[in-house]
Amino acid sequence: MALFFSDLYVNTVAKGLLQPGEQVLHRVSGSHAPWWSMGIPLFASQYLVLATNQRLVLVQHKKGFFTGDRMESVDTVPWNQVSEVKMSGFFAKKKMRLKAQGSTGPVDLSLGVMGGMFEIPKNVDDGKAIAQRFGQMKALPS
Secondary structure: OOOOOOHHHHHHHHHHHOOOOOOEEEEEEEEEOOHHHOOOHHHOEEEEEEEEOOEEEEEEEEEOOOOOEEEEEEEEEEHHHEEEEEEEEEOOEEEEEEEEEEOOEEEEEEEEEEOOOOOOOOHHHHHHHHHHHHHHHHHOOO
16 A cells, blocks of 8 residues: 655645745656565655756655654655656556656665555546656757
């Protein structure tokens, strides 16, 4: 079972992480499970991706055995350091592929993005919008 991010939680996290003058344009919730996890939920991570007018903010959440759900790490990636953002898949179950050079090292994520009742409203649509924004930023001359 994935973590549920309410609008209140997303807005609170965004308010604490954004710089003055920065605005959240899109937000996506996705899950990442390494190949070696064999589908065990304890080893999976849930990401909250905030796309702002200046950067991508990747907030990693994990489930703990005794500690419960917790925010594990925060990584920021300026738009000019992002090398790939793709959305693929059918219907409400999509994959978002992110490649970038983050503040803590290289970022290479494949997130399962789902739509539905227990997800952020417009979760899949915002994922598509982030990929579209990346394509627009990439097309602009430097």
